[in-house]
Amino acid sequence: MSDLPDDFKCTITNWEYIYDLCRTVSTQVKRDDFEPDVVVALARGGWFAGRCICDFLGLNDLTSLKMEHYVGTAQKTGEPQVRYPMPEGSVEGKDVLIIDDIADTGGSIKRADEYVRERNAGEVRTATLQLLGTSDFDPDFVGERLDEWAWIVYPWNFIEDMIDLIAGVMERADQEAFSRAEIRRCLSEYHSVERIEMEIAQPNRLGEVLAEMERRDVIESEGGKWRLV
Numbered sequence: 542m543s544d545l546p547d548d549f550k551c552t553i554t555n556w557e558y559i560y561d562l563c564r565t566v567s568t569q570v571k572r573d574d575f576e577p578d579v580v581v582a583l584a585r586g587g588w589f590a591g592r593c594i595c596d597f598l599g600l601n602d603l604t605s606l607k608m609e610h611y612v613g614t615a616q617k618t619g620e621p622q623v624r625y626p627m628p629e630g631s632v633e634g635k636d637v638l639i640i641d642d643i644a645d646t647g648g649s650i651k652r653a654d655e656y657v658r659e660r661n662a663g664e665v666r667t668a669t670l671q672l673l674g675t676s677d678f679d680p681d682f683v684g685e686r687l688d689e690w691a692w693i694v695y696p697w698n699f700i701e702d703m704i705d706l707i708a709g710v711m712e713r714a715d716q717e718a719f720s721r722a723e724i725r726r727c728l729s730e731y732h733s734v735e736r737i738e739m740e741i742a743q744p745n746r747l748g749e750v751l752a753e754m755e756r757r758d759v760i761e762s763e764g765g766k767w768r769l770v
């Protein structure tokens with residue numbers, strides 16, 4: 542979170558919502574009469590979407606490309622890079638659909654697009670479930686466009702993101718130990734995460750996240766409150 546202001550808006554999503562965006566992307570691909578041979582899902586954010594889109598389109602060739610760019614929640618580290626080379630034959634001569642969860646700077650999907658094209662693929666198209674106005678890259682297929690920038694908490698990394706966010710607010714807030722209600726108040730104050738919205742999207746998960754933070758030695762409990770270790 543080093544390059545973001547202390548306060549940034551977060552939106553917590555759930556599986557149904559995201560699955561619906563996968564369907565929207567797939568519908569666009571079909572409407573466009575694009576029939577990819579293979580789906581390239583960017584790791585790690587594009588995996589769920591890649592698998593669902595294969596199902597919607599009736600494809601069994603799904604491969605992955607690991608991009609490295611972000612270290613933790615909203616923490617950027619330079620230009621996106623391909624982490625591991627793609628196995629020979631993954632995309633050569635095939636029509637390819639590259640999918641990722643979100644384009645923010647657009648750097649990851651743009652770099653993946655270049656990488657796949659350099660490997661003599663056939664037709665190459667790109668898709669993201671969500672697109673922010675900050676992106677320099679315009680994917681061919683987009684599940685939804687978001688006018689307002691927000692950090693999107695996806696269901697597949699709910700625990701990871703919530704740990705980062707809670708540890709972040711505990712560090713910033715001017716107090717030592719926090720009750721559950723105080724943690725919720727900080728999440729609302731710094732990240733516009735309201736209790737009711739969080740409970741609708743991801744019911745009864747705060748206790749699980751706090752227990753996991755304890756297990757990972759990020760926080761410790763003391764008299765019904767938690768403090769950073």
Ligand code: AMP
Binds near residue numbers: 645650
């Ligand atoms: P980018 O290269 O900036 O378009 O984003 C690279 C990756 O970082 C995305 O595929 C996401 O996994 C993650 N990411 C970037 N921005 C956000 C955001 N606003 N909300 C959630 N994840 C994000």
